[in-house]
Amino acid sequence: MTEASREAAPASTRGRPAAGRPRRVTGRAPGEPHRIAYLFLLPGLVAYVVFTLFPVAQTVRLSFYDWDGITSKTWHGLGNYRELFDSTEIRAAFGHSVELILFYAVFSLAIGLFLTALMMHSHVRGLRFFRTVLFMPQTIATVVVAQAFTWIYDPSGPLDAFLRSVGARSFAKVWLGDFTWALPAVGLIGTWISFGLVLILLLAGAQRIPQELYEAARVDGAGFVREFFAVTLPGIRNELLVAATLTTITALRNFDIVYNTTSGGPAGKTEVPSWLMFHDAFEIHRVGLAAAIATVLTAVISLVALGISRFYTEARQ
């Protein structure tokens, strides 16, 4: 039944239609233009190939060289990759990314699911207002978000002031400079950015679940929890996957937040691959190593995106 409601979705939300298969040209009406299509395609394609696709290939190529950005490049084979896997600092950075996924993806999905379950259980008014507010973090520049949270976590900022005022003085600390708390503090910024988007995505899916399913569940005497697992959760499986992909990718990128809050500190505790890529390429001029980090990061992001999109297509069939 949910499949039927999927079919009613607008075309743009239906994954990737038949385009993946080479199309047979026999269906063309006489006189229908076709060569001119290339002319319309060309300008956009050129911009994309020159400024996105080709640089990606260049990054991969640079990752096999040793280069300081000024003198001539020397072939380094897999040397940069060997260093990448041997370096405890770089390995730690990828480890931090995994930890950040917990905050960006798992926490925000948990919050989103909880609120979706509540909202499907009882009808609320003013949904538009809540949507506007909850989606707001998505529109704010990450630099601004980073500065807002730098202030919140500041020793003279609102969080420590609040802790002192409720008598939890001993909990007050320099959050972003704390060896234990800096990474979770950065992670919670990610939770804040993501949970509204997750909720709105999940709600969009949940609102397509036929109302009769809820009525049937209630007639059967299902409570809040049963209703969630029997009706809501199966109905938003696809949206859940999409939300998981998006938030995971955001967690893996995450350069802006780290650069503007901790710059990887204290003592490298919040270093992430994209920050190391920037640092190695433009601050200590180890361009080849930076390109190798960028290549591995891009590969991981692509795997997440492609892996989940395959799962997504299978789930639809």
Added chain:
Amino acid sequence: MTSRLDRYSTYAALGLFSALAIYPLISILFLAFHKKTDNVTGFSLPTTISLHTFTAAWTEGGFAKGMWGSFLVAGSVTAVAAALSLLTGYALGTMRFRGSGLWFNLLVLGLIFPYEATVIPLYYDFQDVHLSGTYWTLILPQIGQSVSLGTFWMRAVFLTTPRSLVEAARIDGAGSLRILRSVLFPQVRPALLTLCVLVFMYTWNEFLLALVMLQGSNNTTAPLGPSYFAGVTRSGDPTKVAAAAVMVALPVVAVYLVLQRHFIRGVLAGALKG
């Protein structure tokens, strides 16, 4: 029937999370209305509505120039990327030709590449062609990146336009460009606006590319402003950082409040690309 208690707890939870979503923004806004000499601690309401900190931030560190730079970059990227995507979407959504599926897949592949994947060679390539530090180094790569999203978006929109309309126009002797201009364009215009809003927002907020490309140059963009103030005035004047941050966020928030349905629809549809 759901009980009243259920409904109240839903409102309470929604209210709590809405407050959490809005609090950091309110807090930085209030901070910006203070002066450095106020020695703000915690959550204090501004006692006077003084724009002093805003004017100070506006005139320092090239911030005003950064705002204009951002308008220039985001404006040109939006206009050009929208135009190019209109054309690619038109070709891929309404015309049947050899390899159309392949071209489409190649273009949307760009959706997964972050700037982390391209910024290193782009920096050195622009150096080679003597464009380092110019706004071209931000405009051109962001057009290239936005065309992926735009093609994906506009193709889907053109696929929903009725074929019969195009065929009727063709029988009347209209050429491809004419059909786009006078038959299809009015139909896809709202979706094109959504695309413009999205591309403008992403371009306006972009940070990494601007940080790398404009290093050591006189040019700057708005998002570099708060970062700059935080760097030079670390533990010095958080109110100025806050004022700059508020001014960076303001244009996008203003557009969001007016066109919020476009934002939400656009981001959701873009997200559900599968």
